[in-house]
Amino acid sequence: MKRKKNVTKIIFSVFLCLLVFYGKSQDKVVPTYDVELEGYINDRLVNSINNRILAQDVDRLVNVFDPKNRLETDMWQSEFWGKWFTSAVLAYKFKPSEQLFQTLEKAVYGLINNQTADGYIGNYKQESRLKQWDIWGTKYCLLGLLSFYELRKDPKVLRAAEKLANNLMDELKKSDNIIVTKGNYRGMAASSVLEPICQLYKNTKNDKYLKFAHSIVDQWSLNNGPQLIEKSAVDVAKRFDKPKVWYSWEQGQKAYEMMSCYEGLLELYRLTADDKFKQAVEATWENIQNTEINIAGSGASTEMWFGGKQLQNNPIHHFQEVCVTVTWIKLSLQLFRLTGEAKYAEAAEKSYYNALLGSLNLQGDKWAKYTPLNGQRLEGSEQCGMGLNCCEASGPRGLFLLPFYAVTKGNKSIQINYFIPGEYHVHVGKNLVTVKIETNYPKDGQVNIRIQGTKKQDLALEVRVPSWSRKNVLRVNNMPVLTGVSRDQYITAKETIVPGDEIALQVEMTGRMEEIGNDVKSYAIFRGPILLSRDQAFLKQVPMGIVLTPVLEKDNTIELISMPTERGFWMEFTAKFIPESYAEQSAKPIEVTLCDYASAGNIKDHSLFQSWFPELLTKNK
Structure with a gap:
C-alpha cells in the first residue's frame, strides 16, 4: 500500500504540473501534494478523514439524484454530494487509501448512474429547472466529476461532465439564455458554475465551453447582473441597495457566492490572460481584506458582507459562516498560486489557524456553522433533510487544501x-x-x-x-x-x-495587540498567527462578564507566559489584566489564562469564550 500511495501522489503531481502550465497565463507556484505531515495539523486532518469523510452515508447523498426523486422546487440538496466529494478527493490526495478510493468510486459512479439521457443530474422538477439552487447543484456535480477525473482518467467520468454541462447550456437556450436572472443573489449562485466550465474546457479543449464561460462573464455586466467586474472597486457591502427580502435574488452582498464567482474568473484569466479579470479579483480581494475580514480571518453576518471589520467587536448575528471562511481561504490560495505574493499566503494562514480550525471540533466530525468572536460554539443544524449541513460538507475543502501549499x-x-x-x-x-x-x-x-x-x-x-x-x-x-x-x-x-x-x-512570538475603537478601545491579543481567547473552562478565573483590560508594555505588546496544556487545549498562556472594580481603590493586575481561539469553546462543550477585551473607560487619562 505504501508503494501504491507514493505512485498515486507522483502521478497526480506530474499531472498537476502539466495542467497548471497549460493555457495562456501560467501560475507562479505549484502546490505540493506528495506530503507526509506530523503533529497537530496532521492529527486534525486524520480525524476529519475518519470521522467526517469516511463516516458519510454516501448512499444518502447519491439517492437525491435518483430520477424518481426529481420533485424539488427550491431547496439545495444537490450541493451536498459535490461539496463532500471534493472534500473527499482532497483527503485522498493527502492520505491515499484503498478504502477512501473505493468510497470515491461508489460515490462518483453512483452519481453517473442517475444521469438521464438528456444529460441532467439533479433533483428538480422539469418545470423548476434552472430555478433557485438547480444550477448551483449542477456546479457542484461538475466540480466533483472533474476532481475525480484528475485522479483517474476515466473517459466515462469526463463524458458525464460534458453531458451535464451540455444539458445546462441546452436548458438555458430553451429559456432566455440569461443565467444571471436564474437562482439567487443576482445570479451569483448560478453563474459561479463558471469555475467548472473553465475546468471542463481545459480538459476537453472544446471551444463551446470557453464561449459559454465568456457569455457568463459578459452577463455579469447586464443591468440586472451582479456587476462583478464593474463594481470591483466598490466596497463589497455597498454594491447594491439592501433588498426587501434578505435571502433573495435581489441580494447582491452574498459573500460565499460572490467569492465563488471570482474563483471562476481567475480560472478564465488562466485561459485568456485578459488582465481585467485578474484586476477585478485582486481589487475585490483587497477590499474584502480591508473592510470585512476580522481578527480570526473570516467575516460576513447572516452570510452577507456588511462592513464587518469596523464592527467586529460588537455582538454580531450569525458571524463568519464556515462556507465563507473556506471560500476566503480558497480564493486567497488561488491568488497566491497565480501571483506568488506573500500577502495571500498570510491571509489564508490566519484564517486557517483561527476561524477554520475554531469551527471544527477536536473529533473532526462536527462543524459550528457560525462562530462569534465572543460567545459559544454551537453545532450547525441539519439542512434539507440530508443529515448534515452545508458547512459540514464544505469545511474539509479548506481544511485539506492549505497544507498542500506549505511548500510550493x-x-x-x-x-x-x-x-x-x-x-x-x-x-x-x-x-x-x-x-x-x-x-x-x-x-x-x-x-x-x-x-x-x-x-x-x-x-x-x-x-x-x-x-x-x-x-x-x-x-x-x-x-x-x-x-x-x-x-x-x-x-x-x-x-x-x-x-x-x-x-x-x-521568528518573533511576542504577544502583540490589535485594537479597534476611538474613545473606548477594544483589544485583541495575538501570538504569532494565533488569536488568543479566554475560555469559561478555566474555572478559577474571573467570571465572564467582568471587564478585563490587558496590561500593555510601552511598545504595545503584552507579556505572555507559556503554560502546560493538560486540559486538551492546543496552547495556554497567562497574561496580566486589570479587572473592573467599584471599590474605592483601583484593582491590581491579576493573572488570566488565555488559550488559542481554535480551542476556545471546543474543549468543554458550549463553554463561553472571549476574544475582544474592552478597555475600562476612565476620564482620568
Whole structure:
C-alpha cells in the first residue's frame, strides 16, 4: 500500500504540473501534494478523514439524484454530494487509501448512474429547472466529476461532465439564455458554475465551453447582473441597495457566492490572460481584506458582507459562516498560486489557524456553522433533510487544501510558505527534492528545514517571513543570512539547493495587540498567527462578564507566559489584566489564562469564550 500511495501522489503531481502550465497565463507556484505531515495539523486532518469523510452515508447523498426523486422546487440538496466529494478527493490526495478510493468510486459512479439521457443530474422538477439552487447543484456535480477525473482518467467520468454541462447550456437556450436572472443573489449562485466550465474546457479543449464561460462573464455586466467586474472597486457591502427580502435574488452582498464567482474568473484569466479579470479579483480581494475580514480571518453576518471589520467587536448575528471562511481561504490560495505574493499566503494562514480550525471540533466530525468572536460554539443544524449541513460538507475543502501549499515550486525556486511539520516531496523533472520541516510552530517560532535528495538542483530556496514578526533570524548551514526586520516577503535562503542543506528560521512570538475603537478601545491579543481567547473552562478565573483590560508594555505588546496544556487545549498562556472594580481603590493586575481561539469553546462543550477585551473607560487619562 505504501508503494501504491507514493505512485498515486507522483502521478497526480506530474499531472498537476502539466495542467497548471497549460493555457495562456501560467501560475507562479505549484502546490505540493506528495506530503507526509506530523503533529497537530496532521492529527486534525486524520480525524476529519475518519470521522467526517469516511463516516458519510454516501448512499444518502447519491439517492437525491435518483430520477424518481426529481420533485424539488427550491431547496439545495444537490450541493451536498459535490461539496463532500471534493472534500473527499482532497483527503485522498493527502492520505491515499484503498478504502477512501473505493468510497470515491461508489460515490462518483453512483452519481453517473442517475444521469438521464438528456444529460441532467439533479433533483428538480422539469418545470423548476434552472430555478433557485438547480444550477448551483449542477456546479457542484461538475466540480466533483472533474476532481475525480484528475485522479483517474476515466473517459466515462469526463463524458458525464460534458453531458451535464451540455444539458445546462441546452436548458438555458430553451429559456432566455440569461443565467444571471436564474437562482439567487443576482445570479451569483448560478453563474459561479463558471469555475467548472473553465475546468471542463481545459480538459476537453472544446471551444463551446470557453464561449459559454465568456457569455457568463459578459452577463455579469447586464443591468440586472451582479456587476462583478464593474463594481470591483466598490466596497463589497455597498454594491447594491439592501433588498426587501434578505435571502433573495435581489441580494447582491452574498459573500460565499460572490467569492465563488471570482474563483471562476481567475480560472478564465488562466485561459485568456485578459488582465481585467485578474484586476477585478485582486481589487475585490483587497477590499474584502480591508473592510470585512476580522481578527480570526473570516467575516460576513447572516452570510452577507456588511462592513464587518469596523464592527467586529460588537455582538454580531450569525458571524463568519464556515462556507465563507473556506471560500476566503480558497480564493486567497488561488491568488497566491497565480501571483506568488506573500500577502495571500498570510491571509489564508490566519484564517486557517483561527476561524477554520475554531469551527471544527477536536473529533473532526462536527462543524459550528457560525462562530462569534465572543460567545459559544454551537453545532450547525441539519439542512434539507440530508443529515448534515452545508458547512459540514464544505469545511474539509479548506481544511485539506492549505497544507498542500506549505511548500510550493516555482519556475526557478522552491518556496517554504507554511511551517507545518512533515516531509514534502517536490518533483523536479525526473528528480525528487524532499523538504523536511521540523517545528512546533505556531507554539514557538523556531523552524528547522532540511533538504534531502540525490543531486544538486538549480533552484533557489525561498522562505516566507510573516509580516507580524519584527525580529527574525535566518541561518543557512549555520551561517546568518538575515538578522532583523524583514516582513511580509520572501527571503532567498539559497540560490542553489544542495542535498544536506540546513535552514533555521527564528521568528518573533511576542504577544502583540490589535485594537479597534476611538474613545473606548477594544483589544485583541495575538501570538504569532494565533488569536488568543479566554475560555469559561478555566474555572478559577474571573467570571465572564467582568471587564478585563490587558496590561500593555510601552511598545504595545503584552507579556505572555507559556503554560502546560493538560486540559486538551492546543496552547495556554497567562497574561496580566486589570479587572473592573467599584471599590474605592483601583484593582491590581491579576493573572488570566488565555488559550488559542481554535480551542476556545471546543474543549468543554458550549463553554463561553472571549476574544475582544474592552478597555475600562476612565476620564482620568
